[in-house]
Amino acid sequence: MSAETWSASAPSNIAIIKYMGKAPGNLPLNPSLSYTTPDCYSTVSITVDPEAIEDTWVADDPDSPLLTASERARFLRHVQLIKAHYGCEAHVVVRGKNNFPLGCGLASSASSFAALTQAVSAACASLTDKTPASVQQMAQWSRVASGSSCRSFYTPWSLWDGEQVSAVDLPLMRHMVVVVSADKKAVSSSQAHQRVLSSDVFMGRSNRANKRLEAVLLAFDHGNWRQIFELVWAEFWDMHALFETANPSFGYMTPGSIAVLNLVRQYWRQHNDGPLVTMDAGPNVHLLFRQDQQQHQKRLGAQLGAYQVLGDS
Numbered sequence: 001m002s003a004e005t006w007s008a009s010a011p012s013n014i015a016i017i018k019y020m021g022k023a024p025g026n027l028p029l030n031p032s033l034s035y036t037t038p039d040c041y042s043t044v045s046i047t048v049d050p051e052a053i054e055d056t057w058v059a060d061d062p063d064s065p066l067l068t069a070s071e072r073a074r075f076l077r078h079v080q081l082i083k084a085h086y087g088c089e090a091h092v093v094v095r096g097k098n099n100f101p102l103g104c105g106l107a108s109s110a111s112s113f114a115a116l117t118q119a120v121s122a123a124c125a126s127l128t129d130k131t132p133a134s135v136q137q138m139a140q141w142s143r144v145a146s147g148s149s150c151r152s153f154y155t156p157w158s159l160w161d162g163e164q165v166s167a168v169d170l171p172l173m174r175h176m177v178v179v180v181s182a183d184k185k186a187v188s189s190s191q192a193h194q195r196v197l198s199s200d201v202f203m204g205r206s207n208r209a210n211k212r213l214e215a216v217l218l219a220f221d222h223g224n225w226r227q228i229f230e231l232v233w234a235e236f237w238d239m240h241a242l243f244e245t246a247n248p249s250f251g252y253m254t255p256g257s258i259a260v261l262n263l264v265r266q267y268w269r270q271h272n273d274g275p276l277v278t279m280d281a282g283p284n285v286h287l288l289f290r291q292d293q294q295q296h297q298k299r300l301g302a303q304l305g306a307y308q309v310l311g312d313s
Contacts, residue, residue, distance in 0.1 A: 010114035
């Protein structure tokens with residue numbers, strides 16, 4: 001068997017309506033609405049190794065931090081899951097890289113598992129001469145390994161509700177992420193999903209998120225940008241309040257995070273307009289601008305010159 005290679009890339013995503021807490025099957029306790037961020041993506045390549053006795057993971061970027069043994073094992077378990085679906089017995093070498101920092105709250109697992117799922121599925125379909133899996137099937141496979149990765153299969157917006165994930169017809173945005181810190185998180189997103197269950201304010205969380213989702217979609221229909229901003233602002237603070245009130249408490253906010261948030265809020269006060277602002281389970285701040293807000297984006301970007309900014313320029 002000659003060596004062959006299949007490659008795939010997938011974007012990260014950022015939710016403006018969050019899910020926090022999981023049901024069995026890696027399913028969310030409430031729906032989430034996310035924007036797919038094409039400037040932050042992962043690339044994975046799969047190469048058949050005829051002489052190998054097992055699947056292996058190899059770093060494709062010498063400048064990227066090495067995955068831990070448990071992280072490599074997690075990726076390879078996913079490879080083997082997809083191989084089993086196809087009945088593929090070939091052993092492969094997996095190479096992956098990201099164009100953005102790993103493990104700091106920028107959803108690198110979402111883009112990594114989405115890209116991995118696509119690359120392995122393509123390889124297995126070719127090697128077994130079977131019909132390639134549909135996007136919906138691959139999203140479901142990917143979700144089992146990394147819940148939010150199922151949203152990275154749809155663009156520009158996706159809605160994930162239980163086992164269903166689909167594209168949503170909302171306006172194309174201009175995305176920026178302000179990298180306050182690229183350090184690896186002390187508490188992973190998976191750990192956060194478990195720890196928030198101990199928070200006194202977790203009760204009612206699903207209901208609050210559902211109400212904001214309905215309100216956000218209605219505000220988009222009416223073009224009420226100010227209301228969308230306020231809802232999205234309240235939503236990410238709701239999630240971070242769960243972290244800070246868990247037992248034991250933990251958090252991701254840093255002085256830099258607060259400084260960026262205050263700067264953006266002040267910009268809104270001065271201009272009565274500005275970007276949507278949200279944060280994931282990490283210290284970094286995501287900004288979403290309308291297509292007609294390029295001047296706002298340039299002005300605010302100039303004020304954020306002390307930080308690394310990824311995304312639309």
